[in-house]
Amino acid sequence: MYNYYQKTKHHMNDFIIRKLNRDEMKTAIAWADKEGWNPGVHDEECFYNADPNGFFALLVNDKIVSIISAVKYDNNYGFIGFYIVDPEHRGKGYGIAIWQKAMEYLNGKVIGLDGVPEQVENYKKSGFVYAHRNITYKGISKTTSVVKQLKDLNSNDFSMIKNFDIKYMPDTRDSFLKCWLSQDDSHIIGIEENGKLRAYGKIRKCYEGYKIGPVFAETDELASSIFYGLQNKIPETSEFTIDIPEGNEFSLNMAKSCSMEYFFETARMYKGEIKKLPINNIYGITTYELG
Known part of the structure; x- marks a missing residue:
């Protein structure tokens, strides 16, 4: 059985690594916001539901100084996120310690992450x-007419x-998805044809503006309808972002055509082999934190 508690001597300090509890998820979200990642205002519940055992904190003198998530999907995949060390405690080895705990928890699984570019070489050392690249674009919403028939979706459409x-994902994610489809301050739309879903996307309220994600669609035309349809769900001239895999040229050009500007980027990396994902049909990823 996995031991969530570890006490070790390091740099003259005792530290403990343990699971984050549900209430402490507020700390993880607040830290992510402080880093400029702009999480959704209700993300903590869905993130925690994805894997309640997969969020860790490193404490020194009962104070959280580092966090990380190592969320197990339903089968053979996991994703590392929320990898943050309090700026006052960086360079002391706490980041490495909690990283090792996350890797231990996901041992035996294929693992994904979205890392900042300057850490790519360090992640390579872990295999x-x-x-x-996943690239964040930021812009201002505009109300437009949408040709394709859009349908509002919710948890009843699970x-x-x-x-x-x-x-469009490496693995199923039932617990997360059930919560994601009923999240407050969000809108989910899809396009159905002959009783079959052909595209869907979501927009949610964040600490600053709104964020689109995911946008999965069978064709560029369908993706465009979802992209503009989601903007119609929020107040006009609202700030919003979308995180686009660089291989999807249509989505990148669509963002630029809406006068959206480059804002941020990550390096998507994997340890182990995942199935080949259809990047040309992934117009926006779900989250940087959970993949």
């Missing part, structure tokens, strides 16, 4: 291989969305 979602 991760660079896949591609089975249909799950069967579509898995085409």
Whole structure:
């Protein structure tokens, strides 16, 4: 059985690594916001539901100084996120210690992460291989007419969305998805044809503005309808972002055509082999924190 508690002597300080509890997820979200990652205002519940055992804190003198998530998907995949050390405690080895705990927890699984570019070489030392960039674009929403018939979706559409979602993800993520589809201050829309889902996307309220993600679609035309349809769900001239895999040229050009500007980027990396994902049909990823 995995031991969540570890006490070790390091740099003349005792530290303890343990699971984050549900209430402490507020700390993880606040730290992510402080780093400029702009999480959703209600993300903590869905993130925690994805894997309540997969969030860790490193404490010194009962104070949290480092956090990380190592979320297990339903089968053979996991994702590392929320890897943050309090700026006052960086350079003391706490980041390495909690990183090792996350890797131990996901041992035996294929692992993904979105890392800042300057850490790519360090992640390679742990066996991760660079896949591609994910690029955040920021812009101002505009109300537009949408040609395709859009349908509002929610948790009642779980089975249909799950069967579509898995085409664009390395693994199923039922617990997360059930919460994600009923999250407050968010809108989910899709396009159905002949009783079959062909595209869907979500926009949610964040600490600053709104964020689109994911956008999965079978064609560029469908993706465009979802992209503009989601903007219609929020007040006009609202600030919003979308995180786009660099291999999807249509989505990158669509963002630029809306006068969206480059804001941030990460390096998507994997340890182990995942199935080949259809990047040309992934117009926006779900989150940087959970993949």
